Amino acid sequence: IIIFTDLDGSLLNHDDYSFEGARPSLDRLREARIPLIFVTSKTRSEVERLQDAMRIREPFIVENGGGIFFPGNYRGFSFSGECLKDGDFVVLALGVPYDRIRGVFVTMKSRFKITGYGDLSPEEVAWLTGLSTAEARRAKVREFSEPFLLESVEDLPALEGLVKQKGMKIVRGGRFYHLIGAGQDKGAAVRGVRDIYRRNDGGGHIAIGIGDSENDLPLLQTVDIPVLIPHAERGFLDVSLPGLVKARESGCRGWNEAMRRILDELF
Ligand code: 2M8
Ligand code: MG
Ligand code: MG
Structure with missing residues (x-):
């Protein structure tokens, strides 16, 4: 087992x-x-x-x-x-390595109202999640994905279309969406x-x-x-x-x- x-x-x-x-x-x-x-x-x-x-x-x-x-x-x-x-x-x-993920996320930010972990301080992540600030700091050490919040869900299909062209996709977790590699x-x-x-x-x-x-x-x-x-x-x-x-x-x-x-x- x-x-x-x-x-x-x-x-x-x-x-x-x-x-x-x-x-x-x-x-x-x-x-x-x-x-x-x-x-x-x-x-x-x-x-x-x-x-x-x-x-x-x-x-x-x-x-x-x-x-x-x-x-x-x-x-x-x-x-x-x-x-x-x-x-x-x-x-x-x-x-996909985080710098590439984050690069695509930053280009999306100019078109959609989204906020990623890379835009947030440890204190802000702690406030959003209920993690301690120390834990939030560890959550910010990303290697392969960008968790983010989307202001309006209606934007999701357009956002998904865009990231697909970049070889990436979006999945949904308990609180956040996550930008990850398509594969x-x-x-x-x-x-x-x-x-x-x-x-x-x-x-x-x-x-x-x-x-x-x-x-x-x-x-x-x-x-x-x-x-x-x-x-x-x-x-x-x-x-x-x-x-x-x-x-x-x-x-x-x-x-x-x-x-x-x-x-x-x-x-
Ligand atoms: C994020 O992950 C959860 C998993 O379901 C979510 O999307 O709500 C990640 O940032 C993770 O690193 C972090 O520990 C967690 C805290 O709730 O949120
Ligand atoms: Mg999970
Ligand atoms: Mg879960």
Whole structure:
């Protein structure tokens, strides 16, 4: 079994970012040595911090599939040539570098009323998200994506048309839209991680995927057991998938309960 989970609104509460309510299932996964892989809009810097807080050392996927990070010498795995060593990690970059993303964003700013993380101070990001200023600073260290707010949703189709011409696309997370490379999404990155596992441990595995927002759809579509958490403000995403498991509440408590149900059934 491998578990791929979204963070904000799924393993973490939408409003206070707590994961306390998920402790029982988190402990169970740790005891069983089941890999828990974060698949998030968050940055490398944010994920490193969270993994420390949860005492987790597993691979992770950042910025909507922009990059796959494996801890160096993870379970004795070996990696193909496209994976690059970067400090303590082996990194597979799937997305477009931030300076190019931001470049396109800046040209769009002259035509649409949009505000990106690059335009905001850490204090402003903290105010918009409920993160602490220190956390907001980590959220601003982008490598593959620009989260932004759009003043009027009617602009979205025109904006999407424009970024498409630049080889990019827009996905929607819990609070923000995200400008990312056209070829990246959470699903493609999950497939990349599953390939690395298959090449290294020789066998197959069951993949469980958990999410709450539109940008989690490709993740849910690519796993064996999709799990939908209701968004704290928008409720369940409108999606029907074979075998879809629906959590009974939003955030970490819903995550905990759905995970308990699935693990009880598998073991
Ligand atoms: C942003 O991501 C969330 C994910 O759903 C969103 O779109 O609302 C990112 O900027 C991330 O880095 C940040 O931690 C998060 C805070 O809510 O917002
Ligand atoms: Mg989410
Ligand atoms: Mg997310």
